[in-house]
Amino acid sequence: TAKQSGKNVVQFYSRELKDSSLRRMELEAALRDAIENGEFELFLQPILDLSTGKVSQAEALIRWRRPDVGLVFPDEFIPIAEKTGLIIAIGKWVIQEASRLLSQLHENGQYIKLSVNLSPAQVSDRSLLHFIKEHIETNEVDPTYLELELTEGVLVNDFERINHFLSEVRKLGVSVAIDDFGTGYSSLSYLPKLPIDFLKIDRSFIGELIDSESNKAIVLAILAMAESLKLGVIAEGVEVESQKAFLSKHRCQSAQGYLFSRPVPFDEFCKLL
Ligand code: C2E
Ligand code: MG
Ligand code: MG
Ligand code: MG
Secondary structure, X not given: OHHHHHHHHHHHHHHHHHHHHHHHHHHHHHHHHHOOOOOEEEEEEEEEEOOOXXXXXXXXXXXXXXXXXXXXXXXXXHHHHHHHOOHHHHHHHHHHHHHHHHHHHHHOOOOOEEEEEOOHHHHOOOOHHHHHHHHHHHOOOOHHHEEEEXXXXXXXXXXXXXXXXXXXXXXXXXXXXXXXXOOOOOOHHHHHHOOOOEEEEOHHHHHOXXXXXXXXXXXXXXXXXXXXXXXXXXXXOOOOHHHHHHHHHOOOOEEOOOOOOOOEOHHHHHHHO
């Protein structure tokens, strides 16, 4: 009867809720220990220069090797880390580890750039700049090989502070990319005003590039805008040859995606080079 099934629905929802909040609490507790226990790892995904076909840089993407669970992807724990403030410590680990990997790459004679993702909260953390500087120095890394990726969302918050942060980053010699470009709700007027170097075209525009006239138009508009603002462009989420061909034809500088390689552990990345 309706009454019975109504009751079942309520039971179902409360069990679901309990499961998910329990899961969150477990996850939060485990996250706190994960840094100390050395459970994080940076995977690298190559970014290719489309004119030469060679790997010109790589993006560092965090993975959590959780004992008894396996590999956990960032979409599952970064939002929780952001809510709890743990992102500050995790973000510092990422910068430290990326500097270490960069110096190892350079030791191997591989001079490619490495980019790391920053969460909005990290940009507001006043100690971050000093931290970056310190780790570049201790690892004797050439800062021009380090790049920070920020999403558009960060830029709308507090223009003056972001502008100052990015200028200081630039003074260190580190470069800046706008990640997932085209998906934020920010105004385009910030673009020429901020010290940025690259736009990363969001993969939602690349995914259906070939079948969608409107996505093609958006990608072409971003390429034209980047050219006149003298910004580099990286297309994200290139999965098939036809997407690469379209991007090459329209002189998109760089591309990243499963067509070339998934993000892989450091050792595997070195072999791939
Ligand atoms: P993102 O920075 O936009 O990174 C690109 C994501 O797209 C990565 O997912 C990558 O594996 C995936 N990807 C690359 N090529 C393709 C493709 O051809 N097709 C498809 N479908 N996907 C592709 P991942 O590694 O799961 O990371 C997800 C997001 O988590 C990242 O998006 C970034 O926002 C965040 N993230 C990753 N590492 C960090 C980190 O160290 N710190 C912070 N704050 N956020 C991070
Ligand atoms: Mg990114
Ligand atoms: Mg992205
Ligand atoms: Mg993203």
